[in-house]
Amino acid sequence: MQFGIFSVSDITRDPVSGVTPTEAERIDAIVRIARKADEVGMDVFAIGEHHNPPFFSSSPTTLLANIAAQTERLILTTATTLITTNDPVRIAEEYAMLQHLSQGRMDLMIGRGNTAPVYPWFGQDIRQGLPLALENYNLLHRLWREDVVDWEGQFRTPLQGFTSVPRPLDDVPPFVWHGSIRTPEIAEQAAFYGNGFFANHIFWPTSHSLRLIDFYRQRFEHYGHGTKKQAVVGLGGQAYIAKRSQDAYKEFRPYFDEAPVYGHGPSLEDFSTMTPLSVGSPQEVIDKTLTFHDSFGDYQRQLFLMDHAGLPLKTVLEQLDLLGEEVIPVLRKELDARRDPESAPAPTHRGLTEAKYGDRPVRRPRPNANRGDNVTGASPYQDSDAEATYPSLT
Amino acid sequence: MNDQTHDPAPSGRDPAEPFRLVVVSGGVSDPSSTRMLADRIAGRVADRARERGEQVAVDVVDLRELASEISTALVSQLMGPKMTRAVELLGGADGVVASAPVYKAAPSGLFSSFFHVLDSDLLIAKPVVPAATAGTARHALVVDEQMRSLFAYMRAMTVPTSVFAAGEDWNDSELNRRIDRAAIEMLLLMESGFAEQVRSESWKSYQHRYGSAGGTELDIDLSTDLMRLAAGGSAGPRRDGPESS
Numbered sequence: 001m002q003f004g005i006f007s008v009s010d011i012t013r014d015p016v017s018g019v020t021p022t023e024a025e026r027i028d029a030i031v032r033i034a035r036k037a038d039e040v041g042m043d044v045f046a047i048g049e050h051h052n053p054p055f056f057s058s059s060p061t062t063l064l065a066n067i068a069a070q071t072e073r074l075i076l077t078t079a080t081t082l083i084t085t086n087d088p089v090r091i092a093e094e095y096a097m098l099q100h101l102s103q104g105r106m107d108l109m110i111g112r113g114n115t116a117p118v119y120p121w122f123g124q125d126i127r128q129g130l131p132l133a134l135e136n137y138n139l140l141h142r143l144w145r146e147d148v149v150d151w152e153g154q155f156r157t158p159l160q161g162f163t164s165v166p167r168p169l170d171d172v173p174p175f176v177w178h179g180s181i182r183t184p185e186i187a188e189q190a191a192f193y194g195n196g197f198f199a200n201h202i203f204w205p206t207s208h209s210l211r212l213i214d215f216y217r218q219r220f221e222h223y224g225h226g227t228k229k230q231a232v233v234g235l236g237g238q239a240y241i242a243k244r245s246q247d248a249y250k251e252f253r254p255y256f257d258e259a260p261v262y263g264h265g266p267s268l269e270d271f272s273t274m275t276p277l278s279v280g281s282p283q284e285v286i287d288k289t290l291t292f293h294d295s296f297g298d299y300q301r302q303l304f305l306m307d308h309a310g311l312p313l314k315t316v317l318e319q320l321d322l323l324g325e326e327v328i329p330v331l332r333k334e335l336d337a338r339r340d341p342e343s344a345p346a347p348t349h350r351g352l353t354e355a356k357y358g359d360r361p362v363r364r365p366r367p368n369a370n371r372g373d374n375v376t377g378a379s380p381y382q383d384s385d386a387e388a389t390y391p392s393l394t
Numbered sequence: 395m396n397d398q399t400h401d402p403a404p405s406g407r408d409p410a411e412p413f414r415l416v417v418v419s420g421g422v423s424d425p426s427s428t429r430m431l432a433d434r435i436a437g438r439v440a441d442r443a444r445e446r447g448e449q450v451a452v453d454v455v456d457l458r459e460l461a462s463e464i465s466t467a468l469v470s471q472l473m474g475p476k477m478t479r480a481v482e483l484l485g486g487a488d489g490v491v492a493s494a495p496v497y498k499a500a501p502s503g504l505f506s507s508f509f510h511v512l513d514s515d516l517l518i519a520k521p522v523v524p525a526a527t528a529g530t531a532r533h534a535l536v537v538d539e540q541m542r543s544l545f546a547y548m549r550a551m552t553v554p555t556s557v558f559a560a561g562e563d564w565n566d567s568e569l570n571r572r573i574d575r576a577a578i579e580m581l582l583l584m585e586s587g588f589a590e591q592v593r594s595e596s597w598k599s600y601q602h603r604y605g606s607a608g609g610t611e612l613d614i615d616l617s618t619d620l621m622r623l624a625a626g627g628s629a630g631p632r633r634d635g636p637e638s639s
Contacts, residue, residue: 182603188616188624192625262469271470
């Protein structure tokens with residue numbers, strides 16, 4: 001079981017101090033937040049992707065590579081990477097590079113993005129968002145598994161003899177989570193490929209997420225990746241912790257009331273009852289998080305949203321201390337005790353590498369020499385199966 | 395969650411069971427003429443049914459009590475317990491009496507907002523009596539020109555007679571005649587089983603989302619182009635531009 005945090009990269013006015021951080025301050029803060037997550041023993045740090053203010057995270061791999069260089073054990077990932085408006089070729093290249101630099105301490109969560117104006121900025125159309133997401137992932141999946149790809153689809157220019165470099169570290173593609181809360185096609189795609197399914201149910205009552213996760217588990221089994229219990233599930237969450245429950249409510253309320261997504265809507269009390277938001281003492285947050293296991297069964301990754309809505313850096317770092325020191329260790333113990341031995345382990349580069357190679361040596365491809373035209377043909381690597389064939393000049 | 399078609403609508407009403415009529419009232423005072431009008435329509439449907447040896451069970455959704463949950467749902471998509479109950483009632487209704495006060499030449503915002511946050515497929519083919527009250531007869535067309543189009547969007551079946559009552563109508567027996575007309579139209583539509591048949595025979599031809607129809611639309615069709623694409627297949631021939639649909 002992996003525990004961690006995710007950030008949507010919002011730059012929001014602190015409603016208590018009235019101060020809006022600069023982009024520079026918030027970007028500096030997010031690196032410190034990630035380092036803190038590493039220090040307090042968390043497993044995962046995830047960053048969102050946005051291409052409009054008031055967000056900063058347009059370039060997640062740059063940020064994650066910087067964090068990878070400053071941390072020891074965190075898995076760096078996204079929440080989410082836009083599989084619609086990014087070219088899957090660039091995703092393949094950038095995240096494979098991140099995988100090398102982080103020595104396998106990364107994976108990827110893909111999502112569609114629901115901000116309509118972003119699509120045309122990147123030459124796309126939100127009305128085609130779902131087929132675009134599905135097709136783009138189909139291509140990404142191949143780019144990380146086949147040295148040379150010929151491909152043609154509806155949305156992107158065709159590829160002929162394309163090699164995405166660098167090849168994934170150890171020739172083990174980064175693990176992929178498909179994020180969705182109400183789209184059966186996304187759950188189906190996750191199941192078809194045996195990938196993870198992530199339900200960020202922080203705005204939705206549990207019953208909505210439960211149906212889709214059940215469907216994903218059934219289809220995972222249907223496609224022969226293992227039993228339903230072995231499907232790989234991740235969940236979102238959101239917490240504000242104080243030693244005493246009433247302090248948690250008192251401190252968090254002004255941020256909740258002004259929060260960009262749900263502020264000025266439901267009361268903090270109603271929202272805490274109706275959604276996974278946990279506000280309270282460490283024990284209350286533990287108890288509420290354990291109800292996720294009651295609903296969804298064994299799952300592999302729990303991410304909390306901790307740094308949004310204008311919460312100042314100092315508060316966020318204190319929250320991470322509480323989460324890392326008082327909540328997560330108890331959750332690890334409790335969930336380990338409940339875990340069915342049949343359930344899947346949380347995905348790591350090491351685990352995937354062992355599953356692929358066992359005792360055999362891992363593949364680390366060496367390119368063939370450049371022929372002088374920067375095009376490598378059908379056998380770009382020294383261990384490529386096919387014999388190199390070059391067009392004749394006669 | 396299978397390839398087979400399945401009937402998402404409550405199937406085959408038991409003839410021994412009463413018709414389930416749900417009153418939605420946007421009245422905000424107590425007593426409220428909007429609620430009173432709705433109650434009279436519902437009462438008349440029940441009377442007429444009794445004359446024909448049938449029963450009608452009436453449930454009332456008083457929107458005044460849902461006001462804060464409606465505003466929460468508008469801004470956050472979160473449905474509170476009272477909204478959830480109202481959705482359940484409407485999802486199971488054989489007929490609906492929808493009664494709004496008219497303010498500023500439109501059905502009240504509370505009334506409209508309630509219907510705005512419902513799933514668009516919740517009321518498909520269900521008979522609805524649109525009713526409205528106002529301080530003056532100058533608002534009379536609001537019920538036919540604005541409320542009917544709301545229910546048309548939701549693919550509900552508004553009865554031919556809508557009921558509008560301005561102050562002076564309460565002293566006029568003509569109001570009772572219109573109520574009676576609307577009531578018998580409602581009853582006949584419920585008796586005909588029209589809504590049930592439409593829902594069982596052509597539910598899939600209406601637009602739905604996963605989890606829509608008040609959380610009951612959970613059928614997943616695995617035979618679509620998108621599902622084939624999800625399972626590594628092709629989306630079809632390459633196009634030059636976005637598909638118009």
